[in-house]
Amino acid sequence: MPLESINHLALELCIPPSATITGNLCFFQLTDTDLKVEAAVCAADIARGKTEETQQQTTTASQDTLELVVFGQTTVDQLYRLADSCRLDINALTRINLRNKLSSYRFSVRCENLQTSRQLLAQFSLTHQLEAALLKDAPSLNEPGLLVMDMDSTTIEIECIDEIAALAGVGQQVAEVTELAMQGKLDFAQSLVQRVARLKDAPESILAQVARDIPLMPGLETLVAGLKQHGWRIAIASGGFTYFSDHLCRLLALDGAFANELEISGGKLTGNVSGDIVDAKVKAETLNLLSQKFSLSHSQTVAMGDGANDLLMMGSAALGVAYKAKPLVLEQADASINHSGLDCLLHWLA
Missing domain, CATH: 3.30.70.260 (ACT domain)
Incomplete structure (x- = not known):
C-alpha cells in the first residue's frame, strides 16, 4: 500500500x-x-x-x-x-x-x-x-496476576494530605513540601513528618469530608473489574493514610491496602503518624509479600505510580507503569499512561 x-x-x-x-x-x-x-x-x-x-x-x-x-x-x-x-x-x-x-x-x-x-x-x-x-515479556491478562497501585494522584485524582491541609488552613505550606517529595528532591519520610506536623489540632471531621468527596481516577473501576474477571489480585500501597486507603479497599473490594496511620486524640489530629512509615522501601516489600501470599509468579506482577516514592515498587515488579507521572518517574518506568484512564493498562498486558 x-x-x-x-x-x-x-x-x-x-x-x-x-x-x-x-x-x-x-x-x-x-x-x-x-x-x-x-x-x-x-x-x-x-x-x-x-x-x-x-x-x-x-x-x-x-x-x-x-x-x-x-x-x-x-x-x-x-x-x-x-x-x-x-x-x-x-x-x-x-x-x-x-x-x-x-x-x-x-x-x-x-x-x-x-x-x-x-x-x-x-x-x-x-x-x-x-x-x-x-x-x-509483559504479564498476561489471561493468567492470574497482581497489581499494586499507589493511591494519591494514581487511583484517586487528589493528594489527600493536600486536601486535609487546605481544610485545616495550611494548604500552601503542605502542598509545597508534597511537590518536593514527589519530584524526589526531599526524603519521603522526612517530608511526611513535616507535613503531618502542620496538621496538628485539625478536627478529625475533615477526614470524613475528604473521603466523602474523593474523586476516583478515570478508568479505575473498569480496570479493577477487568482484572478481577481474569483472577487478578489488586492492592494499594500508599504513602498516604489508612483512613482513605481502607475506604477505597472497601469501595472497590480490593485484596489489601497499606498506608500510614494518622494519630488522633480527642477528636483532633495530633500532628504525628502512628507506627512505621510506609515509604518507598515498604511499598516494594508489600508487592513482594503479596505475590508470595497469593502464590503468584513474579512475571505476573505489575506496579503503578506517579511519584519518586513509587520507583522502588515499580522496579520490583515485572512491569512498572508510570501514570501521568513526574519526569523522573517517566524516565525510569517500563511503560507509561499519559493521557488515558487507568484502564489503558488492560492493553499493555499481553
Whole structure:
C-alpha cells in the first residue's frame, strides 16, 4: 500500500481487528514509501523455520522479545514517525486485542538500546498525545496476576494530605513540601513528618469530608473489574493514610491496602503518624509479600505510580507503569499512561 494514500488512516482501518491474527505472525514492513503486510503465517511454522524469509527474520531478531503496543486509532503516519523517532525496527504484527471497546495492535520490534527507546517513546507519546508502550515479556491478562497501585494522584485524582491541609488552613505550606517529595528532591519520610506536623489540632471531621468527596481516577473501576474477571489480585500501597486507603479497599473490594496511620486524640489530629512509615522501601516489600501470599509468579506482577516514592515498587515488579507521572518517574518506568484512564493498562498486558 503506497504510504501517501494511507498515511492519514488509522491502523484499524488499514488492518481491521480480527481474532484470526491471534497465534499468528503477520509480516509487517513500514518504509518511507510503502506499508507492506504479508499473509499471516502460522507461529508453529515460523518456529520450525519452514521458509527462508522466516529463518532470516529469526536469525536477525534480538534475543529478547520486544513488543510495541499502540491503539487502533493510531494513524499509519504516527506509527511511522514513532518508530523512526524511537529507533525501532518493526518486523511483525503479532496480535490485535479487543478490550474495553478499544483495539490495540502489538508489534514485534527490535532496538539497539531498550532504555533509550523507552525514554524516547515516553517523550513522543507526551508530545503527540497518544498512548504507546515498549514492552519486554509483559504479564498476561489471561493468567492470574497482581497489581499494586499507589493511591494519591494514581487511583484517586487528589493528594489527600493536600486536601486535609487546605481544610485545616495550611494548604500552601503542605502542598509545597508534597511537590518536593514527589519530584524526589526531599526524603519521603522526612517530608511526611513535616507535613503531618502542620496538621496538628485539625478536627478529625475533615477526614470524613475528604473521603466523602474523593474523586476516583478515570478508568479505575473498569480496570479493577477487568482484572478481577481474569483472577487478578489488586492492592494499594500508599504513602498516604489508612483512613482513605481502607475506604477505597472497601469501595472497590480490593485484596489489601497499606498506608500510614494518622494519630488522633480527642477528636483532633495530633500532628504525628502512628507506627512505621510506609515509604518507598515498604511499598516494594508489600508487592513482594503479596505475590508470595497469593502464590503468584513474579512475571505476573505489575506496579503503578506517579511519584519518586513509587520507583522502588515499580522496579520490583515485572512491569512498572508510570501514570501521568513526574519526569523522573517517566524516565525510569517500563511503560507509561499519559493521557488515558487507568484502564489503558488492560492493553499493555499481553
